[in-house]
Amino acid sequence: MNQSDITPPAMPERPRRSGLLFKAGWIMQCCVFAFLALMTIVVAFDFGKTGVPGAPLLLLYLTLATFLAMALLHLPPIFIRLPNKLRWGAYGFLIPSLVLFGAYAERMNAAYVRTPEGAKQAAARAVQEREEQRARDKAQAEAEVTSTAEAKVQANLARLGQVIEQRKKLDACFSFVGHRLPDLERQVRESLNNPDAFKHVRTESIDPDGDGNNIEMTFRAQNGFSAIITTNVRAHINPDTCAVESVGQTAT
Numbered sequence: 001m002n003q004s005d006i007t008p009p010a011m012p013e014r015p016r017r018s019g020l021l022f023k024a025g026w027i028m029q030c031c032v033f034a035f036l037a038l039m040t041i042v043v044a045f046d047f048g049k050t051g052v053p054g055a056p057l058l059l060l061y062l063t064l065a066t067f068l069a070m071a072l073l074h075l076p077p078i079f080i081r082l083p084n085k086l087r088w089g090a091y092g093f094l095i096p097s098l099v100l101f102g103a104y105a106e107r108m109n110a111a112y113v114r115t116p117e118g119a120k121q122a123a124a125r126a127v128q129e130r131e132e133q134r135a136r137d138k139a140q141a142e143a144e145v146t147s148t149a150e151a152k153v154q155a156n157l158a159r160l161g162q163v164i165e166q167r168k169k170l171d172a173c174f175s176f177v178g179h180r181l182p183d184l185e186r187q188v189r190e191s192l193n194n195p196d197a198f199k200h201v202r203t204e205s206i207d208p209d210g211d212g213n214n215i216e217m218t219f220r221a222q223n224g225f226s227a228i229i230t231t232n233v234r235a236h237i238n239p240d241t242c243a244v245e246s247v248g249q250t251a252t
Contacts, residue, residue, distance in 0.1 A: 052111050172242075180200060184235055
């Protein structure tokens with residue numbers, strides 16, 4: 001066997017650092033760097049306020065240097081070459097950096113507001129905030145009015161639906177011939193001085209009145225002077241059972 005026929009053993013492949021987890025970490029690190037770079041630019045723009053009386057110049061330089069150093073430290077090509085402990089330290093120092101920026105921004109804003117230009121801008125912002133708040137209050141009030149109106153419409157529709165449903169049930173209580181309610185006629189006839197003079201005219205369902213009456217019956221009867229008159233009476237009929245639950249006073 002020739003030496004050239006011998007196949008050398010395959011060398012183990014070097015683990016790749018690609019993959020979903022590595023890509024996600026790289027994207028996150030780019031976002032952190034972009035945020036720190038933006039903060040550096042924001043602080044750098046404040047160099048135009050160095051002439052403001054009482055401006056915290058030491059804090060300005062310190063904050064700018066801190067964010068510049070943090071941005072460089074979190075630059076992905078530099079960050080991935082750092083030891084693990086230093087990486088965690090870089091992340092941990094983000095919070096103190098933001099606290100430093102908050103203290104600086106507060107003092108710089110307080111100094112700038114004391115200048116005529118700063119006071120003018122602060123007043124303009126206050127006016128704008130009041131206008132925005134007024135617009136939000138107006139929109140909220142209009143939304144509440146609309147909501148109340150919609151609720152009333154829904155309530156009226158629901159009530160109308162109940163009335164229609166009750167009307168349908170009441171219509172089923174009437175006799176097929178003459179559209180009459182025999183039980184109601186019997187009770188009314190028994191209450192008259194001369195029951196034999198009773199003569200039915202019409203009976204119809206009505207919207208419930210203040211006493212809950214939902215039926216009105218018109219009829220002819222004899223009054224105390226023996227004269228035949230046309231009168232009516234209202235009653236409450238249970239739509240589910242068709243029972244006469246109450247009869248009102250006969251109108252004269």
